[in-house]
């Protein structure tokens with residue numbers, strides 16, 4: 001903290017994106033405060049795999065590795081997947097990816113959100129114990145912020161105030177800070193809910209991520225280390241309600257059928273959770289000395305498993321901008337620094353969100369003509385190697 005009681009950066013929200021931002025900036029030598037409304041997440045190896053898992057792309061893993069936390073994740077629990085298969089319920093044609101086609105061992109890793117948060121928090125706590133400049137305000141809820149030319153002040157629910165040169169809002173898809181700043185949001189309600197559960201399967205998952213597009217929404221089966229799969233089944237509102245209300249046996253029977261029995265029968269299921277699906281794109285990422293990051297700036301459809309990966313790309317970009325600014329003696333909250341982050345990240349995030357919406361609309365159509373084109377597109381993408389490599393590189397964060 002400087003003589004005016006000011007940190008370099010205050011990060012609001014310690015989901016995976018906020019916690020990774022705080023750790024990345026701490027490692028760059030910034031003085032950081034991290035404020036999170038909820039208590040610290042716990043994770044125990046003895047507990048069942050947590051309901052929320054994400055598919056992490058190689059560039060996200062490289063970021064976490066560079067922060068020194070990836071080994072803790074793989075030592076705890078993570079499932080690498082080396083193949084991916086995508087097909088359509090209404091048309092022939094299938095797209096399959098293999099990590100070995102790009103000379104790699106994995107296309108990505110399936111990891112529990114809670115575990116990611118836990119290892120990032122532990123790294124922050126350990127850094128603090130070794131004397132690094134990190135202040136954790138947990139639980140602490142930011143209720144108001146005030147931006148001026150010199151700095152930004154965040155007021156917490158207990159009345160205390162945290163001051164910094166820059167405030168990073170990592171407060172999620174419904175970002176209260178975005179609302180307080182009056183940033184407009186482009187929204188699209190997909191009219192779908194994503195049903196999430198871990199299920200037992202009759203056949204081996206073969207370290208493969210399976211995705212079947214069907215009218216109403218996509219169905220993904222993601223491999224877990226214990227041989228089960230984590231499913232994300234996007235369904236239109238009424239259909240989601242019906243499927244959520246099914247007994248376990250009926251649910252497993254419908255699910256097996258929905259995946260064309262590619263993995264045989266579904267033998268068990270955990271409790272099902274459901275998430276409403278809505279795209280939210282902030283019209284701006286920067287107001288004064290405050291910027292948006294992660295879902296606060298862009299919440300996208302989970303069909304491509306990219307929401308958190310995009311958020312971690314934001315973190316990487318911001319770290320680079322602030323590192324360069326620091327080397328040149330420029331203030332962390334200077335407009336030119338924040339604008340460059342906004343320009344670079346907003347364009348990529350809008351492009352990604354729009355392409356997921358386009359894919360969702362295209363695969364949602366029951367028209368025979370559209371289905372025929374989809375089947376053709378999958379077959380062509382599968383056969384044209386350069387195109388396939390471009391798609392793989394985009395998903396891996398290498399474009």
Ligand SMILES: Cc1cc2nc3c(=O)[nH]c(=O)nc-3n(C[C@H](O)[C@H](O)[C@H](O)COP(=O)(O)OP(=O)(O)OC[C@H]3O[C@@H](n4cnc5c(N)ncnc54)[C@H](O)[C@@H]3O)c2cc1C
Nearest residue numbers: 013015016017037055142171172294295305306307308309
């Ligand atoms: C069904 C489903 C499947 C998905 N699968 C994938 C996938 O496979 N791969 C992928 O990359 N992404 C996936 N995603 C997206 C991914 O889960 C999100 O993009 C990611 O979790 C967003 O992280 P975040 O840190 O930005 O926000 P959040 O995780 O929402 O964290 C925000 C934090 O801010 C805190 N907060 C809020 N307000 C305040 C305040 N006023 N003061 C203090 N703290 C505050 C909250 O308590 C919370 O901890 C999926 C999403 C869904 C719904």
